[in-house]
Every structure is written in C-alpha cells, then in structure tokens.
Amino acid sequence: MDERTALEMLSGALAHAGDDAAVIEDLVLTTDMLHETTDFPDGTTRYTAGWRAVGASLSDVAAMGAAATAAVAVYAAPEFREEEIREFVTGASEVCEAVGGAYVGGDLDTHEEFTVATTVVGRSRNPVYRSGARPGDAVCVTGTLGRSAAALRLFERGESARANRLFRFEPRVAAGRALAPHASAMMDSSDGLARSLHQLAETSGCGFSVESEEVPIDGAVREVADGRDEAFEMSVFFGEDFELVCTVPKDELTVARDASPTPITVIGEVTERGVAMDGESLPDRGFTHG
Amino acid sequence: MDERTALEMLSGALAHAGDDAAVIEDLVLTTDMLHETTDFPDGTTRYTAGWRAVGASLSDVAAMGAAATAAVAVYAAPEFREEEIREFVTGASEVCEAVGGAYVGGDLDTHEEFTVATTVVGRSRNPVYRSGARPGDAVCVTGTLGRSAAALRLFERGESARANRLFRFEPRVAAGRALAPHASAMMDSSDGLARSLHQLAETSGCGFSVESEEVPIDGAVREVADGRDEAFEMSVFFGEDFELVCTVPKDELTVARDASPTPITVIGEVTERGVAMDGESLPDRGFTHG
Known part of the structure; x- marks a missing residue:
C-alpha cells in the first residue's frame, strides 16, 4: 500500500478528508x-528543526484560511541535550510568534532517531477547502517556490548557515486569512506545485492550465541550480515548500491581491479537465512525505 | 539530562507548564x-494501540476537566498494511466516540519502529489545574488502579485477548467534567499514584496522607499479582493507568461523588507537607515515560 492510499484510509470517511487540516x-x-x-539534512540546527516542524503544521492551518491559535510538539531523540531542546523550543516559539500563534508545550519521547510530531489548532468560521475551484478562476501562488530544494543543495555543499535560513520559511497564515474570503480553493505547496495542482483538480473536479514562465522561482534556486531545467524541476516538482496555491474568481483577483500581505503570482487558470503546463500534460509527481 | 528536567525545559516558562494539557x-x-x-507489548493489536494512544491524550483533557472535542494521530510504521491501519483508525475513532469526541484524521510517516503521536483538543472555560489542593481536602481516585500492570502480566503470559481488553481503558472525560466544578486540583494517574501525589504536592505546595487499604486495586491485579506486596506495587507505583487523581474540599465531597459517572474512592487527605502512606513517607517513584 503506498502512502497516498494509506493516508486516505487513515483519514477514513471523514468530512473533507484530504484537506490540509481537519475541520x-x-x-x-x-x-x-x-x-x-x-x-532534517546534516547541518540542520535544532532551532531550524523546531521552526520548520511547527511551521509545517502552521502552513496547513494557513491553507485553510484559519488563524493560528496554538501549537504543541513531541520531541523524540536518543538523548535529551539541554542546548538542543532549548534551541528547538526557541525555533518552535518564534515561528508561532511570527504568525500570531503561541507555542504552548509538548512532550518528550526517547527514540532512536530524532523525530518531531507537531500539531497546530487554529480557528476559522469559514475555512477554505480544496474542493471549490471553478473553470475560469485564476490560479495563484504566494511568494516563491523552490526554497527547500535550494536549501538542500546548500546543505550538501556545507553552506549550512544559508541553508538553515532558507529552511526557515514563514508560514503564510496572514496571507491565508486575507485570501480566504476570495479563494474558491486553497492548499499548501508542501507536495510540490505539480502535485498540488493535481490534488486540487481531483478534489474540485476541474483541470488547470498554467504557464511555466509565470512560476515564481526563488532567486536561490536560480543560483544553485545547474541550468534552467533543474531550476524548473526544483520549483515545480520538488516540493517541501510551504507557499499557498489557491484559485480565485477573476473578478476578485484585484481585491485578493491587495489584501494579501505576501505577493501573489497568477500562474494560469482553472479549466474543465486535465492539468497542463504550457499546453502539455503536467506529470502528477512530486514529494511523497516519508 | 533526565526526562523530567527536559520536559520542564520543553514546556519552558509557559503558564501552567507541567499540567496535563496546555490551556x-x-x-x-x-x-x-x-x-x-x-x-505496545507483543500481542497488542492495532485496534488497542489506536484506542490506547488516543485515549492517553483524551485522559489529559479529562484531567483538566475539559470536554473532548477532536483528536488527530500520526501513524508511523516501517510499512503500511491496510488491515493494521483500518484497525488503528477504528480503535482511535471508538475511544473518541466513547467520550463524546471525534477522531478527525491524521498523518502517516515511514518509521523503523511503530510509533504513534496523538493530539487532542478540548474545551473548558474553567480548567482544573494541579495547583489548587489545600490542606483538609479529600484525595480521590476514579475507578481502579493497576489495570495496565495487570495487562502487561497477561501479555507476558500470552493471554492477549484479555490483556488487550484491560489495555483499552475508558478515558475519564465525563468524570473529569463532573468533578471539575468541585475539584481543587486534578491530574491523571499515568505516572502512577505515588508520582501523581508527589506532583500534585509539588505544584500545590501541600502534602498528602493516604491509606494503602483505601487504594482501589483493580480485580485483575489481585488475580495476576504474586501476593499482596506485588499487587500494591502494581497499583501504586507502576502507573500507565489513566484514572483521575483529584482533591476535593470535604464539604463538596458528597455532591462531587453524586455528580461523577465513575465511582470515586477517597484514599486520604491533603496535609501541609510530605507525602505519606499509612503514616510513612511514600517514595517519589513511578513510571517515567520512555
């Protein structure tokens, strides 16, 4: 059984199963x-691990258009080192503060491998699901894509300080809340842009037509990638970024753009069926979370 | 650094750190x-694992006197077997239903060892903390103690069916809510009765005087234990039970007892200092969660 099938089973017949967060x-x-x-590649600090792990859950809350209320984390490691735990908690707390939430505690577990389980609870009276995209809507992405792929390359090169900075993304909670009244569907890009589009297409029963030259590739990607094709691979398929991918009716686009504190880029539009980039079918592949 | 020190650090300087749940x-x-x-000893079914793991978090919510709203779980294993995941989700869902909550989904992770991370969110406008016990209050315990210790003995003996049943405790959410208006302090007994009393004593700045013959030892313990001393060890120190330990002002005891859907037993009273059983100092030892 692959992860996607198992995940569907884990969520069971729940309402809105498959969305970024349960409602x-x-x-x-x-x-x-x-x-x-x-x-967490070699070189990832515990501060970055705390920030990024809690950030991943905050991103799910952002993708629902909800406010981030509180986060908890389980810190599991072979041994408990004071400095590492302190760093981890600082990272976890600071990413919460950055988005108006609070890190409120956690649990410890002895585990052979450093493992973190994070949970965030948020509030929304009108969450945005993956299911509302309609043909003609604009497809938008917040910020830039490929940061995590670029960070991995930098970790490999031993440029850890810069890699850690790229790894500490800002969860798009404020943007998610601002876009929520306008977006017809929304999710985060953690599985990669390509897979996100396929998931939105499947859940909304629609298609997408996007343009590769509109994809907002992060500057760090262009710098570390070996040519244009690799930069494209890192930005479209690699995933592990935490931007928002949303669809917005075109007559609300200007209002949505003005409302979002994070710049949004229109990369194409919703169609009846099929996920295409530059007029060709876009493969449904990307990051499968291990 | 031992687990208790690390846990204090993980919780940081948070309000009510050390309580069963963050508020x-x-x-x-x-x-x-x-x-x-x-x-999860050999013989634990995935159904029991789902029930017990989510139940442990529900018990924390119960200990705050809160209603259980929703639970999520991360299921991590070397491989994903359909039947195992189905059983796990069924157990997780049923323990939530048993206490009026809802299991609303989860995440999957590939991990060398079967590992479960559970989170429960609950609601309370007047949570009960560990800090309010006052000299003269009665010390009460819900239900019976030692079930998990007895279950482990049965798992060792290969009596898995019965062991699994004992392992699936009912989280005391209804009792917690009923006791909340009356209890001056409350926590669950997951670290064992002895350690629970020491933790309440430390947080409330008080002592306890309890009587061993009042401790409600589970019938299964008497059956599997090798004599009275072992039954006592299993019920007072072993832990991994999920009953509530609370303190109640004596003039509210009758009302509290009538309100609780789970029988409560008075095992002693709150004193100025020192944790004593039968007039002798009760060691601060018990289960340290690995």
Whole structure:
C-alpha cells in the first residue's frame, strides 16, 4: 500500500478528508511528523528543526484560511541535550510568534532517531477547502517556490548557515486569512506545485492550465541550480515548500491581491479537465512525505 | 539530562507548564507519543494501540476537566498494511466516540519502529489545574488502579485477548467534567499514584496522607499479582493507568461523588507537607515515560 492510499484510509470517511487540516466546529486541527533521515539534512540546527516542524503544521492551518491559535510538539531523540531542546523550543516559539500563534508545550519521547510530531489548532468560521475551484478562476501562488530544494543543495555543499535560513520559511497564515474570503480553493505547496495542482483538480473536479514562465522561482534556486531545467524541476516538482496555491474568481483577483500581505503570482487558470503546463500534460509527481 | 528536567525545559516558562494539557483561550491541547518497544507489548493489536494512544491524550483533557472535542494521530510504521491501519483508525475513532469526541484524521510517516503521536483538543472555560489542593481536602481516585500492570502480566503470559481488553481503558472525560466544578486540583494517574501525589504536592505546595487499604486495586491485579506486596506495587507505583487523581474540599465531597459517572474512592487527605502512606513517607517513584 503506498502512502497516498494509506493516508486516505487513515483519514477514513471523514468530512473533507484530504484537506490540509481537519475541520471541527470552529476549529481546524492538523498534525505532522518529521524525522532526521528524511526531513532534517546534516547541518540542520535544532532551532531550524523546531521552526520548520511547527511551521509545517502552521502552513496547513494557513491553507485553510484559519488563524493560528496554538501549537504543541513531541520531541523524540536518543538523548535529551539541554542546548538542543532549548534551541528547538526557541525555533518552535518564534515561528508561532511570527504568525500570531503561541507555542504552548509538548512532550518528550526517547527514540532512536530524532523525530518531531507537531500539531497546530487554529480557528476559522469559514475555512477554505480544496474542493471549490471553478473553470475560469485564476490560479495563484504566494511568494516563491523552490526554497527547500535550494536549501538542500546548500546543505550538501556545507553552506549550512544559508541553508538553515532558507529552511526557515514563514508560514503564510496572514496571507491565508486575507485570501480566504476570495479563494474558491486553497492548499499548501508542501507536495510540490505539480502535485498540488493535481490534488486540487481531483478534489474540485476541474483541470488547470498554467504557464511555466509565470512560476515564481526563488532567486536561490536560480543560483544553485545547474541550468534552467533543474531550476524548473526544483520549483515545480520538488516540493517541501510551504507557499499557498489557491484559485480565485477573476473578478476578485484585484481585491485578493491587495489584501494579501505576501505577493501573489497568477500562474494560469482553472479549466474543465486535465492539468497542463504550457499546453502539455503536467506529470502528477512530486514529494511523497516519508 | 533526565526526562523530567527536559520536559520542564520543553514546556519552558509557559503558564501552567507541567499540567496535563496546555490551556489557551477556551481550549486545552495535549500531545503524546507512544511507541512499540516501550508502550505496545507483543500481542497488542492495532485496534488497542489506536484506542490506547488516543485515549492517553483524551485522559489529559479529562484531567483538566475539559470536554473532548477532536483528536488527530500520526501513524508511523516501517510499512503500511491496510488491515493494521483500518484497525488503528477504528480503535482511535471508538475511544473518541466513547467520550463524546471525534477522531478527525491524521498523518502517516515511514518509521523503523511503530510509533504513534496523538493530539487532542478540548474545551473548558474553567480548567482544573494541579495547583489548587489545600490542606483538609479529600484525595480521590476514579475507578481502579493497576489495570495496565495487570495487562502487561497477561501479555507476558500470552493471554492477549484479555490483556488487550484491560489495555483499552475508558478515558475519564465525563468524570473529569463532573468533578471539575468541585475539584481543587486534578491530574491523571499515568505516572502512577505515588508520582501523581508527589506532583500534585509539588505544584500545590501541600502534602498528602493516604491509606494503602483505601487504594482501589483493580480485580485483575489481585488475580495476576504474586501476593499482596506485588499487587500494591502494581497499583501504586507502576502507573500507565489513566484514572483521575483529584482533591476535593470535604464539604463538596458528597455532591462531587453524586455528580461523577465513575465511582470515586477517597484514599486520604491533603496535609501541609510530605507525602505519606499509612503514616510513612511514600517514595517519589513511578513510571517515567520512555
């Protein structure tokens, strides 16, 4: 059983299963697990790990257009080193503060591999789902794509300080809240732009037509990538970025753009069916979270 | 650094750090990680694992006197087997239903060891902390103690069906809510009765005097234990039970007892200082969660 099938099973027949966060009453709730071998390359500081792990859950709340209320984390490691835990908590707390939430505590577990489980609860009376995209809507992306792929390259090169900075993304909570009244569908780009578009297409029962030259590739990608094709691969397929991908009716685009504190880029539009880039079918591949 | 010191650090300087759940606005939030080597003995079904893992977090919410709103879980394993995930989700869902909450989804992670991270969010406008016990209050325990210790013995003996049943405790959410208006302090007994009393004593700045013959030892313990001393050890020190330990002003005891859907037993009273059983100092030892 692959991860996607299993994930569908884990979510069961729940309402809005497959959305970035579960919705119950006026709350949204999301949980994630990250661990050393797959998520924290050599050189990742515990400060960055705390920031990024909690940030990943905050991003899910952002993708629902919700306010971030509180975060908790389980810190699991072979041993508990004072300085590492302090750094981790500082990173976790600061990413919450950056988006108006609070890191409120956690649990510890002894585990062979450094592993972090994070949960964020947020509030929204009108969450945005993945299911509302309609043909003719504009497809928008916040910020720039490919930062995490670029960070990995820098970690490999030993440029850890810069890689850590790129790895500490700002969850788009404010943008998500600002876009929520206008967006017909929204999710985050953690599985990569290509897979995000396929997931929105599947859930909304629509298609997409996007233009590669409109994809907002991060400056760091252009710098570290070996040519244009690789830069494109890193920005469109690699994933592990935490920008918002949303659809907005065209007559609301100007208002939405003005409302969002993070710049948004229109990369194409919603169609009836098929996910195409530059008129050709865009493969449904990307990051499968280990 | 031992786990208790590290845990204090992880919680940082947060308000009410060390309580069973974090409190923010009208919400309580708690997270836990359980894993195979330390928490799920050979013979534990995935159904029981789902029930028990989510139940542990529900118990924390119960200990705050809060209503259980929603639960999420991360299921991490070396491989994803359809039947195992289905059982896990069923157990997780049923324990939520048993206490009026909802299991609303989760995440998957590939991990060498079967590991579960659970989070529950609950609601309370007047949560009960560990800090309010006052000399003269009665010390009460819900239900019976030692079930998990007895279950472990049964797992060792290969009596898995019965062991699984004992392992699936009912989180005391209804009792917690009923006791909340009357209890001056409350926590769950997951670290064992002895350690719970020491933790309440430390947080409330008080002492306890309890009587061993009043401790409500579970029938299964008497059956599997090798004599009275071992039954006592299993019920007072072993922990991993999820009953509530609370203090109640004596003039509210009758009302509290009538209100609680789970029977409560008075095992002693709050004193000025020192934790004593049968007049002798009760060691501060118990289960340290691995």
